Amino acid sequence: MSIEIGEQDPGSAPFLGRTVLRPRQQVEDALREAVLSGQLRVGERLPAETELARQFSVSRPTVREALSALETQGLIRKVPGAGGGSFVQTVDHHALGEVIQDSMHTLVRLGSISAIEVAMVRQYLEVPSAALAATNRTEADVAELRSIIDAQKACTVDDPRVPELDVRFHTAIARMSGNRVLASLIFALHRESEPVSYLEMSPDLGRETVLQHQRIVKAIAGSDCAAAEEAITEHLTYLREHMKVATQR
The missing domain is CATH 1.10.10.10 (Winged helix-like DNA-binding domain superfamily/Winged helix DNA-binding domain)
Incomplete structure (x- = not known):
């Protein structure tokens, strides 16, 4: 041309x-x-x-x-x-976690994704988070986790504090990882896949959950990364299996 x-x-x-x-x-x-x-x-x-x-x-x-x-x-x-x-608004990792959680909540309610899918991704993130917590934790961090467990031991399964104590426990470990983005994602995932919302709580399940929490804290307190990963994997797998049964019902 x-x-x-x-x-x-x-x-x-x-x-x-x-x-x-x-x-x-x-x-x-x-x-x-x-x-x-x-x-x-x-x-x-x-x-x-x-x-x-x-x-x-x-x-x-x-x-x-x-x-x-x-x-x-x-x-x-x-x-x-x-x-x-x-x-x-304060533009930090807490705000990020809230925005992500709101979006996931909408998707779960609409049926676009399932709570089981959210719980699985949560496990993928919480396992390395526990290992990082074992490396980075301070004595004050360990004391905080132990105080949460003491409060959990004093609760009955129908105590309204149970969900919030569980959130505090897992988000505290995420915070101890030292990675704020990781902590934000775990906060959002935990809030949306909160097992208490899906499980039929029983005294046996409550006792086993606290025992598993204690094993996690023991590993973190001992700065044992491998043990922390193993303990939290066992705990989250246990909860996810119970969630599957509850959601199928």
């Missing part, structure tokens, strides 16, 4: 096009950048919806949609009431 004099080769023309964003997306992107760049600090309250609408020259519903998207992403939190508003 020949190009006449005065014509421009399309291949040599500068590319100037870019995606034209909707107003809501523009507001969302601008506010997200303000949070991530530090222009809006952690805990700081954003301007009111009316003020943001004025600044961006958009409608209040547009601003409201953008704020809802940022809340879903864990970047801001909305506080109701006279002294409320939209505040910059």
